[in-house]
Amino acid sequence: MTLKINYLDKKKAQIKNNAIFVHQNTKIQHIRGKFDNKFVNKILSLIKKNKLLSENKIFSLGQDFDEKIIIIYLHKLNQKNTELEFEKLGAKFYDFLKKNEINEIYIQKDLTATSLFENPDYFDSFIHGIELKSYEFNLYKSKKNNKIINIFVQKTDVSRKLKKLDPILNGVNFTRDLVSEPGNILHPDEYAKRLLQLRKFGLKVNVFDKKKLKKLGMNALLGVGQGSIRGSYLVTLEWKGTGAKKKPLAFVGKGVCFDTGGISLKPAKFMEDMTYDMAGSAVVVGLMKNLALRKAKINAIGVVGLVENMPGGNAQRPGDIVKSYSGKTIEVLNTDAEGRLVLADALTYTEKKYKPEFIVDLATLTGAIIVSLGSEFAGLFSNNDKLSKQLFDAGQKVGETVWRMPLDKNYDKLINSKNADMQNINYVGGAGSTTAAQFLQRFILNKTPWAHLDIAGMAFSKYGGALNSEGATGFGVRLLNQLIEDYYE
Numbered sequence: 501m502t503l504k505i506n507y508l509d510k511k512k513a514q515i516k517n518n519a520i521f522v523h524q525n526t527k528i529q530h531i532r533g534k535f536d537n538k539f540v541n542k543i544l545s546l547i548k549k550n551k552l553l554s555e556n557k558i559f560s561l562g563q564d565f566d567e568k569i570i571i572i573y574l575h576k577l578n579q580k581n582t583e584l585e586f587e588k589l590g591a592k593f594y595d596f597l598k599k600n601e602i603n604e605i606y607i608q609k610d611l612t613a614t615s616l617f618e619n620p621d622y623f624d625s626f627i628h629g630i631e632l633k634s635y636e637f638n639l640y641k642s643k644k645n646n647k648i649i650n651i652f653v654q655k656t657d658v659s660r661k662l663k664k665l666d667p668i669l670n671g672v673n674f675t676r677d678l679v680s681e682p683g684n685i686l687h688p689d690e691y692a693k694r695l696l697q698l699r700k701f702g703l704k705v706n707v708f709d710k711k712k713l714k715k716l717g718m719n720a721l722l723g724v725g726q727g728s729i730r731g732s733y734l735v736t737l738e739w740k741g742t743g744a745k746k747k748p749l750a751f752v753g754k755g756v757c758f759d760t761g762g763i764s765l766k767p768a769k770f771m772e773d774m775t776y777d778m779a780g781s782a783v784v785v786g787l788m789k790n791l792a793l794r795k796a797k798i799n800a801i802g803v804v805g806l807v808e809n810m811p812g813g814n815a816q817r818p819g820d821i822v823k824s825y826s827g828k829t830i831e832v833l834n835t836d837a838e839g840r841l842v843l844a845d846a847l848t849y850t851e852k853k854y855k856p857e858f859i860v861d862l863a864t865l866t867g868a869i870i871v872s873l874g875s876e877f878a879g880l881f882s883n884n885d886k887l888s889k890q891l892f893d894a895g896q897k898v899g900e901t902v903w904r905m906p907l908d909k910n911y912d913k914l915i916n917s918k919n920a921d922m923q924n925i926n927y928v929g930g931a932g933s934t935t936a937a938q939f940l941q942r943f944i945l946n947k948t949p950w951a952h953l954d955i956a957g958m959a960f961s962k963y964g965g966a967l968n969s970e971g972a973t974g975f976g977v978r979l980l981n982q983l984i985e986d987y988y989e
Contacts, residue, residue, distance in 0.1 A: 501598065501645045503634035505627060507655045515606040515652055519570040519593070521616055534608070539569060556589060558596045570596070570605065574616065583625040584899050588966045590629025597649055606652040620659040627658065628665045632967045635673055635974075637680035664794065668981055671790030672974035678782040679959060679972035683758035683775045687730045688806040691757060691778070695735050695785065695804075701792040704738040718845040720824040724838040725807035727762055727815025734846060737788045737802035741795060748799035749988060750856035751788070751980065752846050754839040754863035755781030755806040762809045762835030763817055776972070777839070779959035780862035781806065783976035790981055798989050803850045805842035809835070821920045825849055826943050829920040837924045839865050840939050847943045847950075857988075858887050858949040861940065862976050863956075868932030869905075870957040875965075877903040878975065879954035881937035887949045890987050891979070897986075899966060900979035902953060911938045 520531065522543065532540050542561060556576070561569045572593060577585050597605065609623055617623055630651065638644050678686065678694075686694075692707050699705050710732055713722055718734065725732030738748075759774040760766060766774070781804035788802040816822075820832045822841075826848040830841065843861055850859055869879040878895075880902040882888040888904050895902045914935050917923035922942060926935040937952045944950045958975040961968060968974065 501634075501636060502648045503594070503631065504648050504650050505631070506650055506652045507658070508652055509655060515604060517568040517570070517602060517605040519572055519605050519607045521572045521574065521609065523574040523616055526616075535569070543571070556585075556592075558589075558593055560600065568602065568605075570602070581897060582619070583621060584897065586622045586625035587629035587632065588899070590626040590631075591633035591967050593626070594630045594633040594649075597651075602649070603647060604650045604652075607657075609654070609657040621661040623657055624659050624662040624665065627653065627662060628669065629967060631669050632672065633969060635676055635969060635971075637676065637971055639680075640682075667790045667793035668978060670793055671786040671981070672977045674789050675779075675782045675786030675974040675977050676972040678785065679776055679779045679974075681775070683808070686775075686778075687757050688725070688728075688733055688755070688808055689731050691755065691781075691806050692731070692733045692735055695737065698737065698785070698789060698792070701789060702739070703788060703792050704736075704740075706736045706738075708734040708736075716825060716849070717823065718825045718849070719822040720830055720841040721805050721807065721845040723816045723820065723822045723832065724756070724762070724809050724835075724841050727812035728808040728810040730757075730808045732808075733806040734849065735804050735806060737785070737804075739788060739791050739796065739798075739800045739802075741791065741797045742799055746799050747857040748801045748854055749984065750801045750803065750850050750854055750859045751784045752843060752850055752859060752861040753781035753784035753802070753804045754778065754842055754861075754865065755804045756839055756842065757806060757808050759809045759836070759838065760811060762838065763811050763815050764834045764836040765811060766836060773960070776960045777864050778806070779864050779955060779972070780839075780953075780976075783862050783955070783959075783974070783980070786974060786977045787980050790977060791984070796984065796989060798984060800984075801850065801854050801856060803846050805846045807838075807842055809838045824943070826945060828922065828942065831917040831920040831923040833923050833927065834925045837936070839863050840924060840936050843940055844943045847940060848945060851944060851946055851948050856948065858884070858951070859944070860887075860891070860951045860953065860980065860983075862953045864959050865952075865954045866933045866936050866956055868936075869954040872905070872933060873903055873957060875957040875961065877901045878958045879933050879937075880904045880951060881907050881934070881941075881954070882949075882951040883907065883941060883944065883947070884949035884951070887951050890983055891951055891953075894982040894986055895979050898978040898982050900958075900975055902979070905937070906934055907937060907941060908934075911935055915939055
């Protein structure tokens, strides 16, 4: 199913179905004259009887009338975050159209009380919510649903904000596309090729292959991919949006294109979900594309480590010791704790090479974070209170929420190794997400402000969320874009 937003000039085409906004302050004169009296009286009756006043909801009055009329009723809006409320309402509206097989509708903003859209951006947010919710990945279906949902609005009803939101939508959906691809298609070799294509948007893209990585000494990253017939890569994406010599903002992503667990093989049940184990990298890529498309006035660096974790004759063994790019040695006790090995080299390289203002890394790193936070919050670990608060506040604004989890030196003893500088898992048990973050923190060598987002519970949704349908969510792109807009641009 495809969504098409049609922007009309002043004259409205003959569109049978209409949607109107209503709330408790709606003045009936806004509606009278536009519809027959039977409909107007029905709305008036519902308002008077307070039957509409319990919650935000969407329903149809079309059964008793010649045309289908959809009521978008707003009970109460969050005054602190009204734009997000309208986005969620737009998403709910799209679901309603889809469920009720309504393929053509005209949204009449001009019939509302003025106070409802006192900020012209609110209507844009409503449309944006529709667009975010409408994403579907059906590339490999031989029989596609070719139905189109046509939504008509007046050109004059939207503001400049909607154009500003287009790059964000593009970045989110690009992330969703990458995460949705199966492992046999989007393996590291193909992924690296696709990233090179982003040069046309103004990004500087560099690809480091096995040979270059070996020369650099990135043995932690290389060890993860050595059992695969595919290559292993580190890819950097640079955006220079300002002439000023400002320190760049850095974003690092885990790109394990498929994770079998390696020699420490995962159970077969639900292993197919491990095609999503590169979601952290996809968020970084989607963000960088968004920044380039909207010509963001900042300098930013995206760094992604692309590998495939496979068993095989040359695969890394439990008990192997590798020397990371930082010079620190790691005893690999479990080859399924591989994402932190990829990030270890990527983090140190990012810090040494670019000397950024901060580093935020994203990874589907641990199942333990799902045990802790489910699919409501991403886990946030950080060495910096200021950056943590900024991420928390940005997440609240866009509905991509994070919750700060502890880091403490007392956890270090759980990952200290008898045979190397550290081991990649905690054998004692418990604090799985924290010890993973504690491991990563060891590769931030110069006390650069750093935050780790464990998005294992957020990158993919079995049932859909407020602003996403079932499948890849694109979680993180909007969060990081808001962080940049609010504090660094």
